[in-house]
Amino acid sequence: MKIAITGKGGVGKSTLSAALCRSFAELGYNVLAVDADPDANLALALGMDTGDASKIIPISEMKDLVEERTGAPSGTYGSTFKLNPKVDDIPERYATMFDGIKVLVMGSVDAGGTGCVCAEHVLLRNLMTHLILREKDVVIMDMEAGIEHLGRGTASGVDAFITVVEPGERSVQTYDKVKKLAADIGVSNVMVIGNKITEKDDEEFIKGHVGEENALGFIYYDKKISVSDRENTSSYKASESLKTAIQEITQKLLDSVN
Numbered sequence: 001m002k003i004a005i006t007g008k009g010g011v012g013k014s015t016l017s018a019a020l021c022r023s024f025a026e027l028g029y030n031v032l033a034v035d036a037d038p039d040a041n042l043a044l045a046l047g048m049d050t051g052d053a054s055k056i057i058p059i060s061e062m063k064d065l066v067e068e069r070t071g072a073p074s075g076t077y078g079s080t081f082k083l084n085p086k087v088d089d090i091p092e093r094y095a096t097m098f099d100g101i102k103v104l105v106m107g108s109v110d111a112g113g114t115g116c117v118c119a120e121h122v123l124l125r126n127l128m129t130h131l132i133l134r135e136k137d138v139v140i141m142d143m144e145a146g147i148e149h150l151g152r153g154t155a156s157g158v159d160a161f162i163t164v165v166e167p168g169e170r171s172v173q174t175y176d177k178v179k180k181l182a183a184d185i186g187v188s189n190v191m192v193i194g195n196k197i198t199e200k201d202d203e204e205f206i207k208g209h210v211g212e213e214n215a216l217g218f219i220y221y222d223k224k225i226s227v228s229d230r231e232n233t234s235s236y237k238a239s240e241s242l243k244t245a246i247q248e249i250t251q252k253l254l255d256s257v258n
Contacts (some may be wrong), residue, residue, distance in 0.1 A: 020253075
């Protein structure tokens, strides 16, 4: 199963991505946590120490790897390179193991202008699209804020999109945009997690906009979550309400995708 987590900035994508990773791992799945957000903090959301997280080298910054796989030096534009570089062994070789979860940081690419295609971009897009999954494998991809990645097709090949929304008009509108763009790349399974819920009216507001059948679940506000964020500890471990809600969402995901 390959799941992409998306949504507007600040809605809690990394927190919920990390919680889903831990929930699947507890069920015995081999979990690969892919941080595809240029503002990478998924490792911290999992509870990794700041010092250890800073030692993870993003794939986009591995110059020798980029050149080896694409045939073009890193940082060059307009040169000839392989459009389908070998990527299937990268997670096994370059992911960092933490609490039974493999963490892979993609990194960002300065493309030197809109529409420019460079070797790093091709490597990252192929890696995200062609991750080989075996039985009991789960990939959780924490995407960059917004929906630009859908326009670039870097999240194609996923089984489902989860849009994290807050109970507000501007936030829930993101779901409609994600659903449309996801359909353009062949992904029909687009669901919603409502975050920072304070009352039942918040749930009803979100369900009224996205449809009850598309609402995976709701995460109620818990100060322990924000405290764990400040302290760089695992919110999944800190908040019992978050853990319970995520476990229920995990089961719904298994039922919907399988």
